[in-house]
Amino acid sequence: MEKLKAEPLGAEELQKVKNEAKANAYRRLSSPFYIALQLLVYDGLGDWHYINTYAEEVDRVGAADLQRVAKSWFPPDLKNVGTLLPKR
DSSP: OHHHHHSOOOHHHHHHHHHHHHHHHHHHTTSHHHHHHHHHHHHHTTOTTHHHHHHHHHHHOOHHHHHHHHHHHSOGGGOOOOOOOOOO
16 A cells, blocks of 8 residues: 555556456356345445446546545554464
């Protein structure tokens, strides 16, 4: 997060993340259960039609948007750090 807050994501890496998000959304359309689940979530967010525009909305996100959100949602004073230690 600190790196993302300090410098914008590169164009190639951003496109990779967008492609993955859209591919996952497309895969969720292959099951009636997941279609219903998505419709419920989107309706809860205010508009079930979002299922039809998700890919376009993902494409509209830019590196500056991610950086802005990272700065506002992940301030240093709200950071939790965990350490995982192997079981001995």
